[in-house]
Amino acid sequence: MTETVTAKTEQTADWLRPTRGRLALAAVVAIIGFLLPQEVPLEWYPLNEPGTDINYLEISCAADKNGDVKIYYNLTRGINELHTIYWPISPTEQTFTYTFPLPDAPITELRVDPVADGGTLHIRQMRIINRRGEEIRRFTRDLFRPQNEIAAITPVADGWKITSTPGAKDPYVRIEMFSPIIPVGKDHRNLLRCLLSTGYLALMLWILLLAVMFTFLRPRGWRDLLPPVAFMALLALLFAPVGNRGLIRNSIHYARYVPPVLPDEVRLEFDLVSSGMTPAHLFWDRGRGVNGEDSARVIHEPHPGLQTLRFPLPRARFSELRFDPRDDAGSVRIQGIRLVDAGQRTKLVLPLDSLIAFREIARCKVVDEALLVETVPAATDPILMFSAPALSAINAVLNTPDGAR
Secondary structure: OHHHHHHHHHHHHHHHOOOHHHHHHHHHHHHHHHHOOOOOOOOOOOOOOOOOOOEEEEEEEEEOOOEEEEEEEEOOOOOOOOOEEEEEEOEOOOOEEEEEEOOOOOEOEEEEEOOOOOOEEEEEEEEEEEOOOOEEEEOOHHHEEEEEOEEEEEEEOOEEEEEEOOOOOOOEEEEOOOOOEOOOOHHHHHHHHHHHHHHHHHHHHHHHHHHHHHHHOOOOOHHHHHHHHHHHHHHHHHHHHHHOHHHHHHHHHHHOOOOOOOOOOEEEEEEEEEOOOOEEEEEEEOOOOOOOOOEEEEEOOOOOOOEEEEEEEOOOOOOEEEEEOOOOOOEEEEEEEEEEEOOOEEEEEEOHHHEEEEEOEEEEEEOOOOEEEEEOOOOOOOEEEEOHHHHHHHHHHHOOOOOOO
16 A cells, blocks of 8 residues: 555656756746846845945925826836836925935836826926935926926916816926936846845745655655756746746846947036026136136026026136126026036035135125025126135036036
């Protein structure tokens, strides 16, 4: 009787014994499974220490009615519901700051869906930062393009408002992107994710296969045990990538992405509120004194809301940098100063006290996270100068090859 049971058990467990044919069949099935689509990639083992170069989207906003806000990001394959940030919002006067982690992938397009049905989304600021809190990209009001069911994009003193049309069900605006957002070190982190996640899944599969194997197989010794155990390990290694195929294939796709070549340009930007429409000038001295040729001129927009002035800068070393905020009497409230490249990537954020009063300036003081500049009553040519530390930081960026950061 015992011999009969043993013979039946051995026959039942015969399919667990390794052969070349079974290994080849398993490999073919695994390859076919790997080629099947997987919309939502599995990530069994997230990184415990991902480093400080992970990107986050930070937005400070408020709404005037209940609704939902969505931000879509295109990971080189188009806008879709899988790649979206979504949160409900309630009416409030105060803006709140929301921070969301972004995937380790190139982002080539951003879309914002504000509150529907005539609602207004008040945005104070929107930017991309890393885990060190460093600004990677800042999105200003003039980069928002209305696309569908948008009534107005209105500048206000501390930002701008996006209002949807009455009855709107799918309002959205597109953000002008001059270059993709590519996290530093993404390929290394994605490789670690693939290795750790696949290894974890392989271990779990191996444990499950061993449990099934020992249900039917009663090895008589180590020599009888090692071949089926090794075979189960091979099967687990073959099928673990199948479970992780979306993560692996996406990581390979993102690693092969080639960003566009950008011109080697740098701009100095000022976020400010002006008391009136007037020209602003930027002068730089690169060894031949301040003159009209080494300057740029921009006219303030005719509204009392927040605006961004952009001045192109040459790749040179400056001995002086001068900013004329207006050419008449009045006030200017400067809320941000930064250097950006042709891809609108932030290369340097300057402190607000980088500007020093030089001529016809009655007041130049940082108040409530803004630099308040007031001219003397009869001003005709008020002048601000950049401080020595700020000038040194600007020169360091201008004399560094583009893309070094």
